Amino acid sequence: MASLISGTRNLLRKSSKPPMHTKSEVAKSEPVTLIVIGCGQRGKAYGRYALESDACKVVAIAEPRPQTQKLYAEQHKVDKTLVFNTWNDLHAASADTIRTIGKRLADAVLVSVQDHMHVEVVLAFAEQGYHILCEKPMATTLEECIRIEETISKANVIFGMGHVLRYSPYHREITKIVQSGALGQLINIVQVEPVGYYHFAHSYVRGSWAKEKDSSFSLMTKACHDIDIICHWMGPTPPIKVSSFGSLRHFNHKAKPINAGDATRCLDCAMERDCPYSAKRNIENITTALKVGPYGQCVYECNNDVCDNQVVNLEFENGSTASFTMVAFTSAICNRQLRMHFTHGEIIGDMKTYTITDFRTNRTKTCHPTDEGGGHGGGDIGLIRTFVEAVKTGNQQLLGTDVGEVLKSHMTVFAAEASRRQEKVINCVDFEQKARVAMRDRLAQTVLR
Known part of the structure; x- marks a missing residue:
């Protein structure tokens, strides 16, 4: 512990920054310092920005896999005293430095562990006052999502969500058109998420997201950011009704x-x-x-149980509608197909290009947004860059969302899955109210015990 505290003192002395609180206290000339919890694919995707920019720096990590830990620490030149096998050890070290030195180990924490671990990691570090960027989904149960929302709101820290679609150049350009009103009112959205036949087999049949009990249902783990971007485009009008149908059609023993x-x-x-x-x-x-x-393993012998195809239909408060399809059986991998229908025009896109047709002029324009590289058409880099700037300036609004809106879109995903299971249309407002009442009742019962 002495070496940890000594190493931390040296790190903090170099940065010469005061403790982080709700408003930005990051010196303008200093990089935002980051802790990465989970150094796998998503941790690497977000960490890439720290290697390419002076805006931020990874100063501590937690990763249980020795080789992954070693490579990440070396790549980011992380001090050995700030390399941990588990997030619990890192959290304990953070508590010690806060108590003994009066400073946190860093400004923000990037949470990129397995989905079911999100809630415990986010709650633990938010309660210590760290700003948080959490990989999608927010959590794997509705109650956990509500707990995160309440904790983040109480801590009053910057919160970013791994809904990377919002932050790619392609989606940002479309969002500007929607919000400008140039094509009139948005009446209908049709979006298809072509997961990819082998990508689905690798991740959702054989892989970590194959069984709901180990993670969550596939609409949540794969497509929560699709529902989020649809709700974002339709905003501020909220969804009021949702219906959904889907099944595990092919990847089972019967289809072998x-x-x-x-x-x-x-x-x-x-x-x-x-x-x-x-x-x-x-x-x-x-x-x-x-x-x-x-x-x-044979894909027909994996005991997987998440849907390989699902459709979601949404009705919004103003009467606008949207439909979303997630399907495994495609050659395209995650290149979402989009149709947006406005009162005075339409947009058709494929995540690389989009065309705008104005009914009033009968003119069509094709646009080719700049791809910044990295995952999701630049969405990964766009998100971490925006999060870092939000932390530096203390401005949650830069992210274009907050923890309350993140919870709302997750609520819609849970409501859609409830519709699929119960085979009925779900009222989104009633669904949220019942979820909050049920959570309060469970907490009350726990206190009484």
Whole structure:
């Protein structure tokens, strides 16, 4: 602990910044300092900005996988005393430095751990006063989402959500057109999320998001930011009704080809060469993983239970409507198809280009937004850059949303899943009210016990 405190003193002395509170106290000449909890794919995506810009710096990490931890720490030149195996250890070290030195380890925390861990990590660090950027989804249960909203609001810290679609150049340009009113009132949105046949098999059949109990339902884990961007475009008018239908249509034992016989792994399957979901075809040079790991399993023998196709229909308070389709069986991977219908025009897009047609002039214009590179057409970089600026200036509004709106869009996703399961139209307002009452009742019962 002595070496930790010494290392922390040196770090804080170099930065010479006062403790972080609700308003920005980051010196304009100093980079925003970041803690990264989870250094996998999403942690790397957000951390990339720190390597490319002087605006921020990663100063502490928590990552249990030795090789991933080592590479990330070396890449970002993180002091060894601020490299931890678990977020709990990092959190405890932060508590010690706050108590002994009176300063936090950093300005903000990037939460990019597995979905079911979001709530405990966000609550713990928000309560210490850190600004938070949380990867999607906010949490995996409705009650956990409400708890995060209440804690963030009480802590009064900057909160960013991994709804990266909002922050890509493509989506920002479309948002400006919608909000300008240049094409009249937005009447209807149709959006399709083509997950990709093999991407779905890898992540939602064999991978970490295959079973709801280990993460959440696929509409939440894959498409919560689709519902968010739809609600954002329709805003400030809220959704009032939602209906949804979907199922696990193909990736189950009933759909297994007869010629596959009793094989449960790709390496043992007689028809492996002809199967579009062959792990051998798509995962090269990882023999051990193919033989014994989950990614070598037959997609029809994985005990996965999340939907591989789902549609969501929304009605908004002003009478506007939207439909969203998430489907696994596509060659395109996450290149969302969009149609927006206005009273005086329409927009048709594919996440790379979009066309605008004005009915009044009968003119059509095709636009090619700049792709900044990285994931989601520049959305990853756009989000972390905006979050860092929000922290530096103490301005939540720069993010274009807040924790209350984030909760609202998650509520809509939970309501859609409730509709699918209950086979009925859900009133969004009633759904939220009942959820909050149920949570208060559970808390009251816990106190009485």
